[in-house]
Amino acid sequence: MTRLDVCRRFVASVRHSTELGIEVLEAHEDRVRTRMAASPQLVGNPDSGIMHGGAIFALMDQAGGLANACLIFPSFEITPTIDMRVDHLRAPAPGKAVICDAECYRLSQHVAFVRMSVYEEGDEEGEMLATGLATYMRMKLPGASKVVA
């Protein structure tokens, strides 16, 4: 089983992430790339049609958890979020899918430190839509790997 398999199984097990339409595109040891399609139900401003910041927050939170899974692969842990800050640099164009890259840049014994970057699909080398910084608790739950088995 590869990192990508683990990430996809993980997301498939999280009901709200599947409702949001979150997909995993790439999974490397130091970085994971996720995607969320624009959908009418994720619109936050009915006058402009722009996606809700909360949906982007949820994508970033999920991507952060995946980044942890990538780093500790082939082991697997449940890592609830301790805290997360998102800066919304600019709004995505209405109807555009968003891409979130996440990277766990420090893994201590109990805490994982993650940063995220969000782009418009097709502009992954361009200007960011949002940045995020989060910490996650490494819960040593026995049997956690059953989630992705």
Added chain:
Amino acid sequence: MTDGLRDLVAACRQGSEPYQALIDRVPYAAFLGIEITARGEELTFVLPKRDTNLGNPTLPALHGGAVAGFMEQAAIIFLLLEMGEPRVPKTIDFTMDYLRAGHFRDTFAECRVTRLGRRVANVHISAWQVRRPEPIAIARAHFLLSEESATEPPE
């Protein structure tokens, strides 16, 4: 040009439309299933127990992103209804502290404006499930406000 949401906000504030009508106009709020209750002028937001908002499959717990989205949306509606902000405020930043597991049950939220500047509002949001003094999450967010006030007549 008329702003669809602005007319609805004004109607809600005058009492000719229920507050819930505003929530129902925001697709993402309807997607999460958010409800709003008012006692006098005091607004409490409700995220009813719904399996589409579940996250961690082993617990089962609510998805942290669903709770955060609920709290961000609560703050936006709060600014629209209580502060008379005529347009949907833009989220500048959102900072979330998860304090307790969000169990699979109804979640409630209340908002407090810590500072209302001319262009920026600082809002504190608290969410709980069992008792208000035991929040499952607290958040702090900055919103960019529009320059016009709700009392100005539509152009």
